[in-house]
Amino acid sequence: MTDDQPLLSWERLTRNPAETKLLAEGLGRLLQPGDVIALMGELGSGKTLFSQGLARGLQVPEAYYITSPTFAIINEYPGRIPFYHLDLYRISAGVDLLELGLDEVLYGQGAVAIEWAERLKEQLPGERLEVHLAFSGEAARHLDFLAFGVKPELRLQALIENMGNTRVRPSFE
Amino acid sequence: MKVLGIESSCDETAAAVVEDGCRILSSVVSSQIAIHRPYGGVVPELASRQHIKVIIPVITEALQRAALNLSDIGAVAVTQGPGLVGSLLVGIGVAKAIAYSTGKPLVPVNHLEGHIQAAFLEEAPASFPCIGLVVSGGHTNLYYVEDHGRSTLVGRTRDDAAGEAFDKVAKLLNLGYPGGMVIDTLARKGNPKAISFPRAYLEKDSLDFSFSGIKTAVVNFVRRYVDVGEADGQQPGEQSLKSAKLLPVQVADIVASFQEAVVDVLVQKTCAAAQQFRVRQVVVAGGVAANSRLRRRLEEEVGRLGLHLQLPKPELCTDNAAMIAAAGFHKLKMTGGRWDLDFDAISRWPDLPGYLPDDRPK
Numbered sequence: 001m002t003d004d005q006p007l008l009s010w011e012r013l014t015r016n017p018a019e020t021k022l023l024a025e026g027l028g029r030l031l032q033p034g035d036v037i038a039l040m041g042e043l044g045s046g047k048t049l050f051s052q053g054l055a056r057g058l059q060v061p062e063a064y065y066i067t068s069p070t071f072a073i074i075n076e077y078p079g080r081i082p083f084y085h086l087d088l089y090r091i092s093a094g095v096d097l098l099e100l101g102l103d104e105v106l107y108g109q110g111a112v113a114i115e116w117a118e119r120l121k122e123q124l125p126g127e128r129l130e131v132h133l134a135f136s137g138e139a140a141r142h143l144d145f146l147a148f149g150v151k152p153e154l155r156l157q158a159l160i161e162n163m164g165n166t167r168v169r170p171s172f173e
Numbered sequence: 174m175k176v177l178g179i180e181s182s183c184d185e186t187a188a189a190v191v192e193d194g195c196r197i198l199s200s201v202v203s204s205q206i207a208i209h210r211p212y213g214g215v216v217p218e219l220a221s222r223q224h225i226k227v228i229i230p231v232i233t234e235a236l237q238r239a240a241l242n243l244s245d246i247g248a249v250a251v252t253q254g255p256g257l258v259g260s261l262l263v264g265i266g267v268a269k270a271i272a273y274s275t276g277k278p279l280v281p282v283n284h285l286e287g288h289i290q291a292a293f294l295e296e297a298p299a300s301f302p303c304i305g306l307v308v309s310g311g312h313t314n315l316y317y318v319e320d321h322g323r324s325t326l327v328g329r330t331r332d333d334a335a336g337e338a339f340d341k342v343a344k345l346l347n348l349g350y351p352g353g354m355v356i357d358t359l360a361r362k363g364n365p366k367a368i369s370f371p372r373a374y375l376e377k378d379s380l381d382f383s384f385s386g387i388k389t390a391v392v393n394f395v396r397r398y399v400d401v402g403e404a405d406g407q408q409p410g411e412q413s414l415k416s417a418k419l420l421p422v423q424v425a426d427i428v429a430s431f432q433e434a435v436v437d438v439l440v441q442k443t444c445a446a447a448q449q450f451r452v453r454q455v456v457v458a459g460g461v462a463a464n465s466r467l468r469r470r471l472e473e474e475v476g477r478l479g480l481h482l483q484l485p486k487p488e489l490c491t492d493n494a495a496m497i498a499a500a501g502f503h504k505l506k507m508t509g510g511r512w513d514l515d516f517d518a519i520s521r522w523p524d525l526p527g528y529l530p531d532d533r534p535k
Binding site: 042043044048049052065067068070071072073074075076089090091095135138 | 212214215216217218255256257310311312329330331332333334337341344345381385388389391392393396520521
C-alpha cells in the first residue's frame with residue numbers, strides 16, 4: 001500500500017527544542033482533515049515535542065497538555081479540526097491496525113500524528129508525511145520530511161515556502 | 174453494604190469485596206507481567222485477551238475468599254476509565270452482566286479516584302481535606318481532595334508520566350521489565366549523586382510536572398559514551414544500550430541518579446501542593462508509589478513539614494479492585510443514584526484543571 005518514492009523531501013536542522021516546536025507549529029497550521037504525520041525517531045528525539053507544536057498550529061486550547069500517548073495509545077484533542085495523537089510504542093509488529101480500531105482515525109475527519117510510526121510501517125496510509133527526527137548533539141535535531149502522496153506534498157511545499165531559507169533538495173535520486 | 178469491585182483498566186485483572194467502603198473482605202489480583210515481559214511493555218491486544226480468560230475465575234475467587242455469594246453483594250463497581258479501551262470493556266461487560274442478572278446497582282468508577290481511595294482502606298485511614306498524588310505509568314496527577322469523590326485536579330504532567338519515564342529509561346539501558354521495579358532494585362546499589370540530571374520545576378507555584386527532559390538527559394548521557402542502536406530481536410525504531418563497558422559510571426549509578434531526579438520533583442511538588450492548599454494530610458497512590466526511594470523521601474519530607482502521610486501498602490498502591498469497590502461505595506452513597514447499563518468505557522478523561530475525576534468529558 002505504500003508508494004516507495006516520496007514526491008518531495010526536505011531536511012532541516014533545528015538548534016533547540018523551541019525551534020523544533022516552532023517548525024511543527026508551522027506544519028500544524030497547514031494541516032487538513034485526513035492528513036497523517038508519521039513521526040519516527042529514537043527515544044528522546046522529540047516526537048512528543050513535535051506533536052505539541054502540531055497541536056498549537058491546530059489551535060488545540062492551551063489548557064490541554066499534549067502528553068505522551070504511550071500509555072493510552074491514542075489521545076484525542078479538540079482544535080480547529082480534531083487532533084488525534086497516536087503512539088505505536090507498545091504495539092508489537094504484525095498487529096493489525098484494523099484490530100486496534102485505528103483505521104477509523106487514520107481515514108477520519110481529523111489530523112493525525114503517529115509516534116513510533118516505524119513499528120507498523122507497512123500499514124501506514126499511502127498518503128502520509130513522514131518526519132524523521134535524529135539527534136544532532138544534545139539539543140539540536142536533524143529533521144527529514146518525506147511527502148508520500150499528493151496532499152502531503154502540497155503541505156510540505158507550503159511549509160517550505162513559509163519556513164523558507166533552508167536547503168531544499170529534490171526527491172531521492 | 175458489601176460492594177464487588179472489578180478492575181481491568183491495564184494489565185491487572187482484579188476483583189474485590191469491600192464492606193462499607195473501608196473493610197476489605199477479599200482482594201484478588203491476577204497480574205499479566207509475565208505475558209508482557211517479552212515485549213518490554215503492556216501490549217494492548219494481549220492484555221484484553223488475558224482479561225477475558227481470567228476475569229470470571231478472579232471474580233469467583235474474590236467471592237469465595239469473602240465467603241459470599243453474588244446474592245450477598247449490595248452493588249457492583251467497575252472501572253470505567255481511564256485505561257486501555259479493550260481492557261476496560263472486558264471488566265465493564267462482565268460487571269454489566271452481573272448487575273443485569275442480579276438486579277443490583279452498578280457504579281462506574283474513575284480509576285484515578287479509585288487510587289485515592291486506597292489511602293482510606295488502611296487501618297489508620299487518611300483524613301480530609303488532603304493532597305493526593307496519583308503517580309503511575311500512565312498518570313502523574315495532584316489532587317486537592319475535600320471528601321470521598323470530591324477531588325479537584327491541581328497539577329498534572331505536561332509530557333511523560335513518571336512511571337513511563339522509568340519504563341523508557343529501563344528499556345534504554347536494557348534492564349528488563351517492569352522498568353519501575355528493576356530500577357528500584359538496581360538503584361539501591363548506585364550513587365544517587367553520581368550524575369546531576371536536570372529537575373524540571375517549571376514556573377514558580379506551578380504544581381505541574383515534566384519528566385520528558387530527565388528522560389532525554391539520560392539518553393544524552395548514555396549517547397555521549399556508547400553507541401545506542403537497534404539490537405537484535407528488537408522492534409523497528411527501538412534503541413537501547415548495546416554495551417555498558419564504555420560508560421564512565423556503573424549503570425546502577427545512572428539509574429540511582431535518574432530515580433533521584435524524578436523523586437526530588439515528585440516530593441517537592443507534593444509538599445508544595447500541601448502548603449499551597451494548607452492541608453495537614455498527604456496521600457499517595459499508583460504504581461510508582463510502590464517505589465522504595467519515593468516512599469522513604471516522602472516520609473522524610475512530609476514529616477519535616479509536620480504533616481501526616483498516608484502511604485498505602487504496595488499492594489494497595491498498584492492496580493487493585495478494592496479501591497474501585499471503595500470508590501463505588503462512596504459514589505453510591507453520595508449520589509444515591511442508579512446508573513443505566515448503557516455507559517461506555519472512557520479511555521482518557523480530559524485531565525483539565527478543576528475537573529472532578531467523576532465528571533464526564535464534555
